Amino acid sequence: MVTKWHKFRTFLVLFTLTVCFIYLLQRLRQIQLVAGETLAQEARAQHQLNFQLSPRRGNIYDRNGKELAVNVPVDSICAWPKKTRSIEKDVDKLSSILGIPASTLLEKLCSRKSFVYLTRKAEKGKGAQVRNLNLPGVGYLKEVKRFYPKGQLAAHLLGFVDVDGVGLEGLELYYNRYLRGTPGWCQAEKDARGREILPFRSNHAPPTDGCHLVLTIDEVIQHISERELERTFQERKAKGATIVVMNPRTGEILALANRPTFNPNSFKGDEVSSRRNRAITDTFEPGSTFKVITAAAGLEEGIFQLKDKIFCEEGSYRLCGHTIRDVHPHGWLSFKEVIEVSSNIGVVKIGQALQKERLYRYIRAFGFGTKTGADLPGEVKGLIRHPHSWSKLSLGAIPFGQEITVNAVQLATALSAIANGGILMRPMVVDSVLDGEGEVVRKFEPQAVGRVISSRTAKQLTNILVGVVEKGTGKMAGLKEYRVAGKTGTAQKVEEGRYSHTKFISSFMGYLPAGDPEIVILITVDEPRGDYYGAMVAGPTFRRVAEGVMTYLAISKIKN
Amino acid sequence: MTKSSCLLFLLTFTLVSIGLVAIYSTSAISAEEKYGDSAHFLKRQLMWTGLGLAFMLIAMVTKYELLKVLSKPLLLLSVLLLIMVLLPQFGKEAGGARRWLRLGRFSFQPSEMAKLALILYLSAYLARKQDRVKELWRGLLAPLLVLGVVTGLILLQPDLGTGLLIGMVSLILLFVAGVRIIYLAGIGFSSLPALYLLIFRVPYRQRRILAFLDPWKDPKGAGYQITQSFMALGSGGLDGIGLGESRQKLFYLPAAYTDFIYSIIGEELGFMATAAIVILFLLFIWTGMRIAFRAPDLFGHLLGVGITAAIGGQAIINMGVATGSLPTKGIPLPFISFGGSSLLMNMVGVGLLMNISRHSGVSKLKTKNQK
Incomplete structure (x- = not known):
């Protein structure tokens, strides 16, 4: 109921x-x-997905549009360790494809991360091979890799990038802001596992690709320079070597190379020290090549004429308790002959006549002791002490290139000023910056730093330097077809505070044709074995490079 | 069919239809990912709906008197199944609990059947012994023991939500059958220490209680489900962001097609849909209770109240969890959430209510004759 x-x-x-x-x-x-709207905002915030769209990095071309640095598509092999199943039995196959030990792979595959790279930027095609294995949780991503098609060529100029394509050295570093481009962005929505939900893409801006660099470097001249430098480096079993080829009228660097070198495509395998652009990061005592500067000051100041006689003390000159010696003793020599035979005593006397202040002024005017302003990273300006701190002996050393340090580009630039009729040009490596469509974004014009000496003095110096090659110390650098102006250098290296008698930096610098110079070439060889006189070590290298380059320039002129 | 039966069937039909649409909308992406078939869960639920309709019909047309006779064997069968589910060779473990019996490709939740069987048994027992329900020993001992065994077995799975629901429905039946309030209070108080142990000695339940009190304190941890549910409901606003457009179902809100389906409905269709579902359930319990009021005898009355309270109570708990009014408990929304056993048993329940309703006229005749 x-x-x-x-x-x-x-x-x-x-x-x-x-x-x-x-x-x-x-x-x-x-x-x-x-509370709906507040909660909805909270929800939108967690659904929102912002990501970057990577731009393409700009290429690097030589002055004729030859590719020096480009991007190539590659495969990055990766894994999602949580999704791998019974991977142990297949790890050997993976190991043989990737060339990584199975134990290393297993460690990565069994890690607790949700995503790991097995190989970043492997060769193209590896991705397809890995996919054919059909392993769960292992796959590949398409990426681009920086590629230097000419290998070691101009390695120190170009530099290299890290695995994410950020410039680390050389022009890749110096002009990274042009090369990298501007990333685009995309606003989308994601699910709770972080994956983009395609129909819900709301807003995006495309990336702006990086700009291309056009260098002043000429691939052919660079190649000739590297070939001859390599030969000398090997033959002389030297510790290092550097070559700089410049256009004296513009300051454009046409070629620049160092030994030892590296391959920017696989720079990790090379010694760190081999990646240094010694032409700009290393300074050295120039030795006799520096006599040109002292001579320029003597002439420009009107203290000496070419024919003025200087007594060279028969090879031994005492100064403040120190003896300056010449390799070959001389008595009376003309100003011109002092440079031609490279008499230390003669140059010291020129320096003494100039006195500290004036000599110093010319050294600075030629650009020593300051950065050249070349667009290369890591330039070291060298050490030029102020006359206040010069000792009494300094005038017995600086005039022939001791007690001061310079870098190779400084020396080549200073010589260019003489070849250029007395006007110092700022050295440059990049000619222009192009945008993705090839339009010029920025053009780098040759830049005159200033007049250092009169054109008359410059002509006189050329006259002297032609003498050096024709009848002085630089005979081995002479060419049949062209008159060459040049100067040898054999600098003793400083070892434990004293000048070494076994370690030298041998160098030769010069320009041609002497009447109307087109190229300046500087070669330095660090610690050659056997012969160490600049004329013998660097002279023939200069000649071979000059021959090659002049032939090439003549041919390209006919072509044009 | 009586008017009440018609209305009840219509309400059930509407809720199941809403459920089918919501299940497809909320499960399609998970199903595509897991089984490569976006309609995987929809197909299963459709199959269970068909089975449910058949059993509903059987429950409706079974002889009324036979129900009383069947109550004991059905309960025994349920207890047997509840024991079986705890054995590893029969029970399927998922998420640290053994709640499902494997049946080929399908699985069955015995606790759902036990719920209905216990209501049937208690209704029959309390109607038969209606003179003695006021006596503690002779009247209450047997049903309390049965209740203890059934809930005990369910708590062993463990399934605290279903256990509590069964306990509450049983208390309602005892209350309606006329058991003294003081005894009921006694039962309530004596179960408090057990409840304390069950909740505060189990770390995850304790965290859930704390998260319920302040969900935004740890929205990435203990408060995750509640806050995600809030965000889903809040995003919906008045009229929702559109059917199928839910973002929260994309793995933000766990159990989007089972225990938290209501939140996704709220996100896609807004307050208009969530309020409509509340009103549909309200109509459902009113119709169910109307049938109970018109039942031919006390057995029918208690059975009607029990089934209605079980379905209504389950809906309240589920929606209460989704709206943060109750601590998180894994209990499906009747007729709507994905889940075969629950749907099947609720439809059998509706069939039983219709069976009672079929006899309501008889009761009127009887009372008239008696007068």
């Missing part, structure tokens, strides 16, 4: 349930209608 009491109690139950439902309605109103 259902009594009133039963029904009453049932009614109480129904009432309670109804109250609960009404409470729920109120609760829903509160969440969905009152």
Whole structure:
């Protein structure tokens, strides 16, 4: 029997349930209608996915548009360790494809991360090979890799990039802001596992690709220079070597190379020291090549004429308790002959006549002791002390290139000023910056730093330097077809505070044709074995490079 | 069919239809990813719906008197299944609990059947012994023991949510059957220490309680489900962001097609849909209770109240969890959430209510004759 009491109690139950439902309605109103917008914002924030769209890095070309640095598509082999299943039996196959030990692979594959790279930027095609293995949780991503098609050529100029394509050295570093481009962005929505939901892409801006660099370097001249430098470096079993080829009229560097060198495509395998662009980061005492500067000062100041006689003390000259010696003793020599035979004593006397202040002024005017401003990273300006701190002996050393340090580009630039009729040009490596469509974004014009000596003095110096090659110390650098102006250098290296008698930096610098110079070439060889005279070590290298380059320039002129 | 039966069937049909649409919308992406078939869960639920309709019909047309006779064997069968589910060779473990019996490609939740069987048994027992329900020893001992065994077995799975629901529905039945309030209070108080142990000695339940009190304190940890549910509901606003457009179902909100389906409905269709579902359930319990009021005898009355309270209570708990009104408990929303056993048993329940309703006229005749 259902009594009133039963029904009453049932009614109480129904009432309670109804109250609960009404409470729920109120609760829903509160969440969905009152707090709705706030909660919706919270939800949108967690759904939002922002990601970058990578731009393409700009290429690097030589002055004739030959590719020196480009991008190539590669495959990055990666794995999602949580999705790999019974990988152990297949790891050997993977190991043989990637060339990585199975134990290393297993460690990565069994890590707790949700994503690991097995090989970043492997050769193209490896990705397809890995995919053919059909391993769960192992795959590949398409990426681009920086590639230097000419290998070691101009390695120190170009530099290299890290695995993410950021410039680390050389022009890749110096002009990274042009090369890298501007990343685009994309706003989309993602699911809780972080994957983009394609239909919900809301807004995006495409990336702007990086700009291309056009260098002043000429691939052919660079190649000739590297070939001859390599030969000398090997033959002389030297510790290092550097070559700089410049256009004296513009300051454009046409070629620049160092030994030892590296391959920017696989720079990790090379010694760190081999990656240094010694032409600009290393300074050295120039030795006899510096006599040109002293001579320039003597002539420009009008203290000496070419024919003025200087007594060279028969090879031994005492100065403040120190003896300056010449390799071959001389008596009276003309100003011109002092340079031609490279007499230390003769040059010291020129320096003494100039006195500290004037000599110093010319040294600075030729650009020593300051950065050349070449667009290469890591330039070291060298040490030129102020006359206040020169000792009494300094005038017995600085005039022939001791007690001061310079870098190779400085020396080549200073010689260019003489070849250029007395006007010092700022050295440059980049000719222009092009955007993705090939339009010129920025053009680098040759820049004159200033006049250092008069054109008359420059002509006289050329006259002297032609003499050096024709009848002086630089005969081995002479060419049949062209008159060459040049100067040898054999600098003793400083070892434990004293000048070494076994370690030298042998160098030769010169320009041609002497009447109307087109190229300046500087070669330095660090610690050659056997012969160490600059003329013997660097002279023939200069000649071979000059021959090659002049032939090439003549051919390209005919072509044009 | 009586008017109440018609209305009840219509409400059930509407809720199941809403459920099917919502299940497809919320599960399609997970199903595509897991099984390569976006309709995987929809197909299963459709199959269960068909089975449910068949069993609903059987429950409706079974002889009324036979229900009382069947109550004991059904309960025994349920207890047997509840024991089986705890054995590793029959029970399927998922998420640290054994709640499912494997049946080929499908699985079955015995606790759902036990819920209905216990209601049937208690209704039959309390109706038969209606003179003695006020006595503690002779009247209450047997049903309390049965209740203890059934809930005990369910708590062993463990499934605290279903256990609590069964306990509450049983208390409602005892209350309606006329058991003294003081005894009920006694039962309630004596279960408090057990409840304390069950909740505060189990770290994850304790965290859930704390998260319920302040969900935004740790939205990435303990409060994750609640806050994600809030965000889903809040995003929906008044009229929702559109059917199928839910972002929260993309793995943000766990169990989007089962326990938290209501939140996704709220996100896609807004307050209008969530409120409509509340009202549909409200109509459902009113219709169910109306049938109970018109039942031919006390057995039918209690059975009607029990089934209605079980379905209504389950809906309240599920929606209460989704709206943060109750601590997180894994309980499906009747007729709507994905889940075969739950749907099947709720439809059997509807069939039983219709069976009672079929006899309501008889009761009127009887009372008239008696007068």
